[in-house]
Amino acid sequence: MSSLATHAPVCVTFRTSLPCELDAVSAARVEIGTFLREQEVHQEEISACELALAEACNNAIQNATPEGRKEPVEIVAICTRSKVELHVIDHTAGFDWPEPTGAPDWQEEHGRGLFFIQSFMDRASYFRGRNENSMVMRKMRASRPNFASPETDATLRIRLTETQQALTEMARELCFRSETLAAICRCSADLGRSNDLKGFAERLMNDLLHIAAAEWFVVRIIQPAEMLTPFVRSIDAPYPDIPLASDKVISIEAESARSRHDMDFGPVRPLASNDPLARHFPNASGLVHPIQMDDALLGTLSIGRSALDEPFSMQQREVIRTFADFLAIQLLNAQLREEQISTRLLSHEVEIARGIQQSLLPRELPELPGFGLSAFCQSARQVGGDFYDVLQLSKDSVLLMIADVMGKGVPAAMFAALLRSLIRANLDSIVRPGRVLTRINHLLFEDLSTVNMFITAQLAVVDLARRELVLANAGHCPLLLAGGEGNQVIEVTTEGMPLGVLREAKYEEVSLSIPMEARLLLYTDGVTECRNAEGELFGEERLRTWLEGTAVNKTSESLKDELIAKLASFEASPTLTDDRTFLIAAEAPSAEVVV
Amino acid sequence: MKIQDIGDVLTVSNIKELAAGNSDSFREEVRAAMPSRVKAVEIDLSDTDFVDSCGLGALISVYKFVNNRSGSVPVRLVNPAPSIQQIFELTRLHKIFEIVKTE
Numbered sequence: 033m034s035s036l037a038t039h040a041p042v043c044v045t046f047r048t049s050l051p052c053e054l055d056a057v058s059a060a061r062v063e064i065g066t067f068l069r070e071q072e073v074h075q076e077e078i079s080a081c082e083l084a085l086a087e088a089c090n091n092a093i094q095n096a097t098p099e100g101r102k103e104p105v106e107i108v109a110i111c112t113r114s115k116v117e118l119h120v121i122d123h124t125a126g127f128d129w130p131e132p133t134g135a136p137d138w139q140e141e142h143g144r145g146l147f148f149i150q151s152f153m154d155r156a157s158y159f160r161g162r163n164e165n166s167m168v169m170r171k172m173r174a175s176r177p178n179f180a181s182p183e184t185d186a187t188l189r190i191r192l193t194e195t196q197q198a199l200t201e202m203a204r205e206l207c208f209r210s211e212t213l214a215a216i217c218r219c220s221a222d223l224g225r226s227n228d229l230k231g232f233a234e235r236l237m238n239d240l241l242h243i244a245a246a247e248w249f250v251v252r253i254i255q256p257a258e259m260l261t262p263f264v265r266s267i268d269a270p271y272p273d274i275p276l277a278s279d280k281v282i283s284i285e286a287e288s289a290r291s292r293h294d295m296d297f298g299p300v301r302p303l304a305s306n307d308p309l310a311r312h313f314p315n316a317s318g319l320v321h322p323i324q325m326d327d328a329l330l331g332t333l334s335i336g337r338s339a340l341d342e343p344f345s346m347q348q349r350e351v352i353r354t355f356a357d358f359l360a361i362q363l364l365n366a367q368l369r370e371e372q373i374s375t376r377l378l379s380h381e382v383e384i385a386r387g388i389q390q391s392l393l394p395r396e397l398p399e400l401p402g403f404g405l406s407a408f409c410q411s412a413r414q415v416g417g418d419f420y421d422v423l424q425l426s427k428d429s430v431l432l433m434i435a436d437v438m439g440k441g442v443p444a445a446m447f448a449a450l451l452r453s454l455i456r457a458n459l460d461s462i463v464r465p466g467r468v469l470t471r472i473n474h475l476l477f478e479d480l481s482t483v484n485m486f487i488t489a490q491l492a493v494v495d496l497a498r499r500e501l502v503l504a505n506a507g508h509c510p511l512l513l514a515g516g517e518g519n520q521v522i523e524v525t526t527e528g529m530p531l532g533v534l535r536e537a538k539y540e541e542v543s544l545s546i547p548m549e550a551r552l553l554l555y556t557d558g559v560t561e562c563r564n565a566e567g568e569l570f571g572e573e574r575l576r577t578w579l580e581g582t583a584v585n586k587t588s589e590s591l592k593d594e595l596i597a598k599l600a601s602f603e604a605s606p607t608l609t610d611d612r613t614f615l616i617a618a619e620a621p622s623a624e625v626v627v
Numbered sequence: 628m629k630i631q632d633i634g635d636v637l638t639v640s641n642i643k644e645l646a647a648g649n650s651d652s653f654r655e656e657v658r659a660a661m662p663s664r665v666k667a668v669e670i671d672l673s674d675t676d677f678v679d680s681c682g683l684g685a686l687i688s689v690y691k692f693v694n695n696r697s698g699s700v701p702v703r704l705v706n707p708a709p710s711i712q713q714i715f716e717l718t719r720l721h722k723i724f725e726i727v728k729t730e
Contacts, residue, residue, distance in 0.1 A: 054647040061646075061677065079710035086679045090647040138723050139691065141684035148680055151717055 043112045044071055049104040050089065052096050052123075057089045064109050064118070071111040073173060080152035081109075081171050085118050087145035088167045092122030100124060103164075113173070115154075120167045126160040215239035215355075229366045233359060234264045237333075240355045241266070244348040246335045248313060251323070252285060253331035253363065260285055260332060267312050274308060282306050285332045288320040292329065295320040297336070298343055309334060317343060321352055325360040333359070381442050386411065388445035389419060392452050398424035401496065402620050404588030405430070408596060409613040417444035417487070418556050418611035421452055425463055428497040431455075434508065434554040434615055435489035438530070443483060450476065451487060451531075465491035465504035466526070466541030473506065473531045473539070480532025487531040490554055492524075494546070494617060501552070504541040506531050509572075511554050514579045515619070516547030521580045549584040551591065551618045558612035559595075565604040574602075588618035628653070630660045637661060640671035645682030654685040658692055665700060668693055669727075673706040678714060690723065703727045 046067040050056040061082050068078045085107065092105045100123025108119040136143050149156050155170040215236065237249045248267060252260040252274070260274040260283075274283045276290065282304045288295040297303050298317025303310035310316075318336020322329060333356045344352065389411065397405040407420050417437025424430055435451060437444040454472050468491060480486055488508040494501055503511060507530030510523035524544065529537045555575070562570040578598055582591055595614065629641040639657055657668075668689065672678075678686075686702070693700040703725040707715070715721040 056648075058644060058646055058648050058677070076710070079713075082677065083679060083710075083714070086646060086677070090679065090681060093647075136718075138718070138720055139687065141687045141691075142680075144680035144683060144718060148714070148717075 043110065046109045046111075047107065049106045051104055052093050052101045054090065054093055057086055057093070060089060060105075060107060061086045064107065067109055068111060068116060071116075073111065073116060077116065077171055077173060081116055081118060081169075084149045084153045084156070084169050084171075085120065087148050088118070088120040088122075088169065091145055091167075092120055092124060095122070095124040095127070097123060097125055100164075115173055116171045118167075118169045118171075120169075121164050122167070123164050126165045127158070215243060229362065230264060232362060236355060236359060237264060237266070237335075240335065240352065244335065244344065244351050245337070246318065246344075246348075247337040248316075248335070250285075250309070250334040251331060251359070252334075253323075254289070254329055260289060263331060269312060271312070272308055283308055284320050285309065285334055288322050289329060289332050292322050292324060294322075294349075296343065319344060319349070319352070321356050323356050323360045323363070325357075325364050328364070330360050330363050385442045385445040388442070388449055389417075392419045392421070392445075392448055394420075394422055397422045398430055400430050400494070400617070401428065403494070403496065404618050404620050405616070406588035406592040406618075407613075407615045408592055409611070411611050417448045418558065418613040419448045419452065420554070420613055420615050421455070422615070423456065423459065425459070425493065425495075426497075429463075429493060429495040431459070431463055431465070432492045432494060432552070432554055432615055432617065433489065434556060434613060435487055436508065436556045436558075436611070436613075437485065437487045439483075439485040443485065447476070447480065447485060447487060450479075451489065455491075463493045463502070464541065465493055465502055466539040469504050469506050469528065469531070469539035470537065473529075473537050474535065476531055477535045486533050489531060490525075492552070492554065494552070496546070499546045500543055501546050502541055502543040504528065504539045506537075506539060507533075509555055509557055509560065511552060512576060512579055513544075513547070513550065513552050514582070515550035515584075519549070519580060519584065521576045523576075549619050551579060551582065551584075551588075551616065553579055553614060553616055555614035556611060559599065559614055562599050562603050562612070564602050567604075570599065570602050586618065587620065588616045591616050591618055628656065630656060632660065632662050635662065635664055635666040636669060637665055637667075638669045638671065640674070642670070642672065642675045644677040645672075645675060645685060646677055646679040647681040650681040650685035653682070654688050657689050661693065665693060667700060668702045669705055670702065671705045672708070672711060675711065676708060678707075678711045683714065683718065683720070686724070687720070701725050705729060 046064070048060055048063050050060040064085055065078050065082050068081060073081070089105055089107070096103075103123045106119075106121040108121075110117040110119075136147065149169060152171075153169040154172045157168050159166045159168065233251060237251060241247065241249060250265040250267070250271065251263045253263040254276065255261045255273075258276040260276055262271045262273070265271060274281055274286050276286055284295050284297055284303060284307055296319050297309075303313075303316070313336055316336040316338065318334065320332055320334045323331040323333055333352070335352055393407075393409055397407060405422060407422070409418060409420060411418070417435075417439060419435055421433045422430055423433070433455060435448065437447045437451070439447070451472065454475060455468060458468050458471055460467075469489065476487070487506070489506045490503065490508040490511060492501060492503045492511055501513070501524065503524050503526065505526045506528045510525035512521055513524050514521045524542065526540045526542050528539045553575070560570055560572050560575055564570070578595065582594065586594070592614075595616075599612070628639065631638045631640075637657070637660060642653075645653060670686065670689075686704075690702045693702065704715070705727045706729055707726060712721070712726060715724065715726065
């Protein structure tokens with residue numbers, strides 16, 4: 033190579049730029065002139081280049097758009113032994129290159145710039161781009177600089193061989209790169225169409241075999257349980273999972289995954305006889321490459337060929353790494369996509385369920401003479417199946433219902449909706465809550481038991497004409513009733529299985545008279561299971577005590593607010609962990625007078 | 628740039644270059660200095676190493692200015708460098724201007 037040292041370099045490039053001002057052209061021209069002089073370009077050729085450059089710059093500046101005026105004019109000068117090429121990149125609206133013309137009329141003061149460029153340069157072209165255009169001007173060099181020493185045949189031959197080698201190398205490199213790129217593009221396009229990650233990986237790896245001149249591949253991916261599981265491979269035989277952590281399994285793949293290093297195998301470092309790879313590929317040579325992205329290990333890629341072949345070249349290794357990186361990106365993308373989809377689905381489901389649940393609750397409660405009715409229903413983050421309903425039976429009577437569907441999400445909300453409709457459809461003229469529950473259990477049993485869900489519910493008919501309360505319970509918390517002499521609180525309930533547990537369940541009902549200054553409380557277990565900082569439950573006892581202590585002349589609405597506040601002050605965490613629903617019926621303070 | 632009015636000949640010298648950056652000011656300054664009775668204009672290009680199409684335009688403008696006013700007034704270009712003379716020849720302006728060599 034020392035023989036080349038005396039020669040001028042094959043190609044020298046010089047870049048500069050100038051602000052979009054005519055005053056700046058001169059300095060840039062001088063700069064380029066100096067550069068060309070350094071390259072031993074002949075003075076005449078330099079003058080021609082300087083003139084053409086100045087004209088091109090003038091043109092770029094005078095015609096720049098208001099936006100383009102903020103951009104610099106860029107100049108690239110490329111000097112080879114045979115020619116000088118000048119590129120002037122402008123930000124004008126662009127123009128059409130005129131046909132070569134003669135000199136303009138002598139009296140014309142303008143319009144000679146392009147004429148000069150055409151006259152002084154050997155070739156000039158103008159390329160219009162979207163935001164910028166470029167003028168490319170070429171001047172052939174008539175004379176080449178003299179070399180320090182004349183070349184002998186021998187040195188010429190050496191140079192020729194070197195050049196040929198370099199060319200072959202460049203061509204191979206180019207070939208490799210374009211093949212790699214084409215394969216990656218093809219596979220990504222496929223992936224975009226089908227979303228089939230496995231098929232994508234298979235095609236990508238088959239392309240890799242072809243490009244890297246290999247015979248087989250095995251791609252394993254890491255499963256959450258620290259297991260290297262076969263993902264795609266070029267053999268059909270069964271291929272075992274390899275636990276990553278275990279030291280007992282001898283596997284070059286696990287070793288590569290653990291160490292995060294490429295592992296070679298071949299004649300020099302043969303595979304252990306009990307290595308899973310050796311079983312399928314005895315006497316193979318190749319390499320195992322860990323598939324990783326940033327710090328995340330995603331799997332391994334093993335690729336190889338018959339041991340007699342030479343090991344992979346540096347280029348082939350680079351291609352293998354490129355493909356592995358690309359596969360890693362796609363694997364990660366697929367993971368992210370899946371996570372996104374499931375999160376989106378979940379949040380969508382929650383929305384739907386919440387929508388259903390909200391639509392089930394009565395917008396306003398019916399009027400009951402002398403009684404106030406108030407309800408509260410608050411959902412936890414995940415939608416549960418709590419709901420309540422109040423139905424007017426006659427002018428003096430209502431049906432109070434409270435229920436808790438055991439389950440979450442859309443199915444729970446669906447059953448709540450179903451239950452609500454069934455109850456509305458099964459209201460007889462004389463309401464018998466026990467009979468209603470029996471019938472509904474029978475109707476819902478099949479559906480509920482197939483999805484392993486059940487519903488606790490409580491129906492209470494409040495008949496003010498008879499001052500009678502009729503109640504039936506399907507596994508729900510008891511109703512609390514306060515009032516009468518001594519303001520005693522009693523639990524009103526019946527034995528009853530939740531709906532959906534026994535097909536032939538029969539629901540009894542209990543009736544009792546409504547005391548003076550009565551207050552009724554129906555609730556779900558979210559109320560009693562509210563916990564304080566010590567983890568203690570609010571419990572039924574506290575609820576009873578509270579109801580007992582409430583003043584008799586309070587409206588149902590103020591009782592509701594009182595209970596909400598009571599629960600809030602008891603509760604440790606401000607976020608609700610379960611649905612909380614309750615229904616209060618309270619005899620209005622003025623009712624005393626009426627009765 | 629130096630402008631001298633010697634009798635009825637206007638001499639312009641010390642011109643580093645005549646290009647887009649300074650052609651407008653050249654035109655204005657020379658026109659402003661033009662005496663009403665001028666017999667010849669001499670533009671000394673000895674120190675000028677570059678002329679572009681704008682510079683050329685300015686020279687033409689000076690030529691037209693003096694000849695519109697006073698008939699046939701020669702405009703002489705003194706000692707242009709070969710590369711600059713080439714431009715005049717290419718544009719056939721060497722027949723309009725008088726090219727004078729003193730060296």
